[in-house]
Amino acid sequence: MGASHGRVPAARHRDRLSYRGKTLAIANRPARRSGHLASVAIPLAGLLALFLGAFLSDWAYYRTEHIQWINFAAWLNAGAMVLTGIALATSIIAAVFSRRSWRGWWLVVALVAATFVLGLFGAFVHARDAFATMPDGLVLSLLTLAVAIAANWAAFSRGFRGDWR
Amino acid sequence: MKLAMKRIVLSSIASLALAACGSGADEVQQTGAVAEMPDPDRGLLPSMNVADPTGWGDRRPRVPEGFTVTAIATDMAIPRQSIVLPNGDILVAEGMGGGAPALRPKDIIASYIKSQGTSSVEGGDRLTLLRDADGDGTYETRSIFAADLNAPYGLALIDDRLFVANQDAIVVFDYQPGQTVASGPPRRLAPLPSEVNHHWTKAMTASADGQYLYVGIGSNSNIGERGMAIEEERAMVWQVDVATGAHRRYATGLRNPTALAIQPGTGQLWAVVNERDEMGPDVPPDYLTSVRAGGFYGWPYAYWGTYPDRRVRPFKEDMVARSIRPDYSLGAHVAALGVDFSSTAMGAGYAEGVFVGMHGSWNRKVPVGYKVVFVPFRNGRPAGDPVDFVTGFHVDGETYGRPVGVTVDPAGALIVADDLSNTVWRITRNAPPNLAPSPAEMG
Numbered sequence: 055m056g057a058s059h060g061r062v063p064a065a066r067h068r069d070r071l072s073y074r075g076k077t078l079a080i081a082n083r084p085a086r087r088s089g090h091l092a093s094v095a096i097p098l099a100g101l102l103a104l105f106l107g108a109f110l111s112d113w114a115y116y117r118t119e120h121i122q123w124i125n126f127a128a129w130l131n132a133g134a135m136v137l138t139g140i141a142l143a144t145s146i147i148a149a150v151f152s153r154r155s156w157r158g159w160w161l162v163v164a165l166v167a168a169t170f171v172l173g174l175f176g177a178f179v180h181a182r183d184a185f186a187t188m189p190d191g192l193v194l195s196l197l198t199l200a201v202a203i204a205a206n207w208a209a210f211s212r213g214f215r216g217d218w219r
Numbered sequence: 220m221k222l223a224m225k226r227i228v229l230s231s232i233a234s235l236a237l238a239a240c241g242s243g244a245d246e247v248q249q250t251g252a253v254a255e256m257p258d259p260d261r262g263l264l265p266s267m268n269v270a271d272p273t274g275w276g277d278r279r280p281r282v283p284e285g286f287t288v289t290a291i292a293t294d295m296a297i298p299r300q301s302i303v304l305p306n307g308d309i310l311v312a313e314g315m316g317g318g319a320p321a322l323r324p325k326d327i328i329a330s331y332i333k334s335q336g337t338s339s340v341e342g343g344d345r346l347t348l349l350r351d352a353d354g355d356g357t358y359e360t361r362s363i364f365a366a367d368l369n370a371p372y373g374l375a376l377i378d379d380r381l382f383v384a385n386q387d388a389i390v391v392f393d394y395q396p397g398q399t400v401a402s403g404p405p406r407r408l409a410p411l412p413s414e415v416n417h418h419w420t421k422a423m424t425a426s427a428d429g430q431y432l433y434v435g436i437g438s439n440s441n442i443g444e445r446g447m448a449i450e451e452e453r454a455m456v457w458q459v460d461v462a463t464g465a466h467r468r469y470a471t472g473l474r475n476p477t478a479l480a481i482q483p484g485t486g487q488l489w490a491v492v493n494e495r496d497e498m499g500p501d502v503p504p505d506y507l508t509s510v511r512a513g514g515f516y517g518w519p520y521a522y523w524g525t526y527p528d529r530r531v532r533p534f535k536e537d538m539v540a541r542s543i544r545p546d547y548s549l550g551a552h553v554a555a556l557g558v559d560f561s562s563t564a565m566g567a568g569y570a571e572g573v574f575v576g577m578h579g580s581w582n583r584k585v586p587v588g589y590k591v592v593f594v595p596f597r598n599g600r601p602a603g604d605p606v607d608f609v610t611g612f613h614v615d616g617e618t619y620g621r622p623v624g625v626t627v628d629p630a631g632a633l634i635v636a637d638d639l640s641n642t643v644w645r646i647t648r649n650a651p652p653n654l655a656p657s658p659a660e661m662g
Contacts, residue, residue, distance in 0.1 A: 119532035121446040125323055132324040178263050181325035183444040183497055186261070186530040 373423025
């Protein structure tokens with residue numbers, strides 16, 4: 055998403071400070087804010103992989119009735135929930151403390167919060183024994199995955215370009 | 220595929236909505252020969268209400284009019300089961316087994332919660348002998364009969380041999396009347412299934428003719444959530460040849476047969492069995508049943524006869540039809556851990572029947588169990604409602620004790636092991652007991 059090649063493609067983004075030849079300032083900014091953004095980006099990207107794994111494991115259990123798949127699903131969901139909790143906290147901080155308010159952060163927060171709630175329901179359902187997890191667990195995994203994708207999309211498509219420092 | 224997914228989504232939303240409604244659990248449960256089970260009702264989160272342990276202080280368990288309860292031994296190390304030896308000495312097995320590693324995130328949380336309702340004392344892995352030499356009701360002599368055992372539970376005496384069911388093997392001590400300490404380390408008679416040991420207790424009793432030991436082996440899971448491969452020799456009663464140690468499966472499908480007893484006169488084997496969890500507060504009942512040779516009692520495919528449990532996959536439809544309905548419901552989640560046949564020495568009102576020790580529930584909003592009941596028998600079969608015999612273990616949200624093994628002393632007393640307060644209780648008749656001939660004694 056080529057913002058860092060020196061040549062800035064004009065003022066397509068309103069959050070870019072300047073298009074009057076002050077490209078140095080823009081080039082410097084990612085270095086200053088990358089730590090903050092990473093605290094959101096890393097857990098957000100990670101939880102996507104884990105929720106995807108949980109969904110696939112649920113699907114495998116539903117299809118094969120092989121018990122180990124539901125154990126995988128429960129642990130993958132638990133790991134995803136750890137990252138979702140972190141992402142929720144850091145995205146709230148980002149939304150509150152971003153220097154110039156970008157309202158998009160609150161969309162990210164809302165979607166991460168929704169992921170957390172769905173994932174928590176998923177954890178409860180995955181605490182059931184054997185096939186009592188089905189089909190609720192599979193459905194919840196799918197919904198959680200969908201919302202997690204939306205949260206990632208909202209953050210990566212706009213927020214991480216932006217105005218947080 | 221698309222349609223199937225839509226159907227799944229709809230049914231799942233409906234069941235989640237239902238789950239959110241939760242369950243109204245009350246104290247009254249069906250007992251006896253229940254014909255119809257209520258519908259399962261688990262909810263999104265299973266109800267848990269574990270014991271809140273409190274010291275007895277000056278309190279005592281409550282017993283019926285005409286009986287007295289005494290603590291004959293305190294500061295034990297997790298007493299579970301006991302037997303009364305021919306000279307009146309009492310042997311108590313103390314120990315704590317299991318320790319299966321957490322399989323899922325849930326197990327970490329559930330085991331922490333459950334541990335709040337149990338004693339923090341370490342299991343003794345030993346047998347303690349209690350003796351009342353002068354017969355005044357005070358057990359003034361206490362000795363460690365044997366130590367370094369492995370979570371001993373079931374006990375049986377056949378002539379001069381004392382059999383102990385560790386959590387992984389049956390071991391044998393030579394026993395001479397009057398002995399207070401074992402003469403040496405035990406011999407190993409037969410290994411018992413011990414991999415994982417989710418339900419680790421190995422209940423044991425001897426057949427009336429002394430040829431066999433019956434051993435209760437609990438399941439390795441609630442309903443097969445560790446897979447069925449590890450349940451190969453679980454949830455069953457073994458019949459073990461005392462001479463050779465060879466075993467055969469005597470009866471299967473008994474989820475957790477926690478105590479066994481032989482019926483005086485008939486020689487019939489009876490068991491109390493703990494049924495599965497997470498089907499709601501009133502389903503399915505823990506039970507008392509005669510154990511038929513070759514019988515299948517449902518676990519994990521069915522409960523209370525032919526009610527299917529389709530949480531188990533792959534499901535075996537043909538096993539449901541084969542499942543025998545147990546004789547007598549004790550109520551769901553009471554956690555029956557002790558059973559013994561009474562004798563005329565216990566007085567007219569309690570002469571025919573069994574005493575059942577109930578450890579008490581954790582998987583239920585309104586606690587049940589936490590008492591010893593008497594199930595009256597007529598013509599060799601359970602007849603009538605259970606009668607409270609020892610209560611007061613759980614009062615107003617405080618838990619003072621949790622009964623496990625119960626043993627009828629032929630001299631006219633009931634021995635109750637309490638693994639929460641680490642006490643052995645003895646309940647005696649106030650009137651001098653008749654010198655009735657003692658029935659065959661069992662562990």
